[in-house]
Amino acid sequence: MPIATRGVVKGLTPEELKKLKATLVLGNTYHLWLKPGLKVIKQFGGLHNFMQWNRPILTDSGGFQVFSLSKFRKITDRGVRFSEPESGKKHFLTPEKSIDIQLALGSDIIMVLDECPPWPCSKADVLSAVERTTHWAKRCKDHFLKKTAGYPKGSKPLLFGIVQGGVHKDLREKSARELTNIGFDGYAVGGVAVGEPREYLKKVLKYTLPFLPEKKPRYLMGLGRPEEIIDSVKSGIDMFDCVIPTREGRHGRLFIRQKDFQKVGTPKKFNPKLIYKNINISREIYAKDKKTIDANCNCYLCQNCSKAYLRHLFKIGDILAMRLASEHNLRFYLELMERMKK
């Protein structure tokens, strides 16, 4: 899923996203709630129409902001009080409110509000986050059922639960069991890549996935680097979202296919280190480089521009640089996912 937190995949049009074969985009409850606000989006009949994206949208619940805006919030069982970093304005987000907002946005996949504990964190605090996440998940589900009771058949969005539990085996299992007991349309693994050493990812998946139904979509939230995605797919993950392709693209870091890229998703063995490499295009060594960025890529950038030109666009700060790099990186990521579907 390309990330469209505020109702745009930064710099790109829906048409461009479709050309990249993006099927699903992620929006954010918290951000869209504040800007432009629900009044505006309701007037457009929902986020799809507002942003002119007619394919599915998954909305995150605001749970991650419970973590990332840590200086500006206070959590209680009732919900989370945030103050907006720019204006200081206070807002109170509850599980029910998160569901209401996501329904108003017209989301296709709604995420429950969860508590994502930071790293490092005591086990007691992780436990408390798990318990609160379960409690909130139950409230989300109840509220969701109540609110969508009258929806015509087939028009009901999906509701996903989110597993927490940090790096602890027993807590991951507890969280997964409690959520599956409530029952959701899909399950997300949350609380990963919040600062913990990278080796933990595989463990967390090993602790969590056995307790999630294989037939339901399983979504790893916020991840990741290509090698992490490949490993996670092998472990059983079906869905990802990550800011890396777009954010790093805007910052001039590009993903370039290497020799073994084409072997991904085939029975052939590949060397994980030969799948891709990153370059920072603003480096001086590319100043006169006439070569294309990635000879194996079909995006506009790779079909038309030299490294020297893209570097120049970044150096002068032109928005086209960010657009082209975002598009390229998304194509890389989406192509990687496409290969692994097989």
Added chain:
RNA sequence: CCGAGGGUGGCGGAGCGGUCAAUCGCAGCAGACUGUAAAUCUGCCGGGCUUGUCCCUACGGGGGUUCGAAUCCCUCUCCUCGGA
């Protein structure tokens, strides 16, 4: 020719007797980025190397005062603005 103000690192611009190799911004170089407070952030940015409470050379040129000068004085030179 007279009067006034000024010349600081690639640029802009602080500093106006010691704590100055010199605040800060830009440009430059490198790095980071994982459910987007992120077109952001961090580091380096006179030269040298043994990268350090290290050594050189430095605030237009020259001279002087002082224990000590980018900072005060003299002189030359250049720039800007007024007046002839």
